[in-house]
Amino acid sequence: DQQVKQNSPSLSVQEGRISILNCDYTNSMFDYFLWYKKYPAEGPTFLISISSIKDKNEDGRFTVFLNKSAKHLSLHIVPSQPGDSAVYFCAALTSYDKVIFGPGTSLSVIP
Amino acid sequence: DSGVTQTPKHLITATGQRVTLRCSPRSGDLSVYWYQQSLDQGLQFLIQYYNGEERAKGNILERFSAQQFPDLHSELNLSSLELGDSALYFCASRPPGQGNTGELFFGEGSRLTVL
Numbered sequence: 001d002q003q004v005k006q007n008s009p010s011l012s013v014q015e016g017r018i019s020i021l022n023c024d025y026t027n028s029m030f031d032y033f034l035w036y037k038k039y040p041a042e043g044p045t046f047l048i049s050i051s052s053i054k055d056k057n058e059d060g061r062f063t064v065f066l067n068k069s070a071k072h073l074s075l076h077i078v079p080s081q082p083g084d085s086a087v088y089f090c091a092a093l094t095s096y097d098k099v100i101f102g103p104g105t106s107l108s109v110i111p
Numbered sequence: 112d113s114g115v116t117q118t119p120k121h122l123i124t125a126t127g128q129r130v131t132l133r134c135s136p137r138s139g140d141l142s143v144y145w146y147q148q149s150l151d152q153g154l155q156f157l158i159q160y161y162n163g164e165e166r167a168k169g170n171i172l173e174r175f176s177a178q179q180f181p182d183l184h185s186e187l188n189l190s191s192l193e194l195g196d197s198a199l200y201f202c203a204s205r206p207p208g209q210g211n212t213g214e215l216f217f218g219e220g221s222r223l224t225v226l
Binding site for chain 2: 100
């Protein structure tokens with residue numbers, strides 16, 4: 001069974017500090033991992049991705065780390081800003097072109 | 112604006128009824144994905160089409176069906192509706208070509224309420 005898990009339903013962080021969102025997966029056959037951000041009443045928007053052959057990808061304030069041996073990835077946001085408050089979904093691209101999503105983590109950045 | 116258009120934005124109907132949700136992908140995108148998001152739940156993959164052909168299937172109920180037309184727009188048909196079908200239904204499209212990382216462009220969703 002191909003699963004993507006996000007075990008923390010919510011996270012609160014002070015503005016300016018680092019936000020770390022975690023994701024675990026159960027299948028080693030995923031090709032890419034992605035993070036999406038979703039505001040209320042909007043569709044998810046793509047944030048950053050990482051190939052399964054890499055261990056780090058960085059884009060501005062956002063960095064994704066992949067630990068294949070632990071089947072774990074994390075998204076780091078530094079520094080966190082109030083506008084980052086949203087639901088963050090971890091997702092994975094399978095070899096059959098399916099993109100499956102985790103349940104999401106709601107991030108609140110407190111001013 | 113993602114370029115993906117979904118209609119209707121809101122829909123209220125009764126149990127046992129049938130509805131059709133429509134999606135127009137971004138210009139040039141051949142793939143369409145459908146997802147269901149129930150209250151406080153993640154995005155459940157339903158089905159994917161590529162250039163008119165079904166490509167992958169997820170946890171889609173037998174009461175649900177979909178298709179992608181020659182102009183690449185897609186429709187998701189939900190029949191014999193139950194209260195538990197109330198959810199946000201998202202459509203997403205994906206750019207063609209190798210090397211695509213799986214980035215999807217989502218519409219704003221269709222909110223279905225079954226009473």
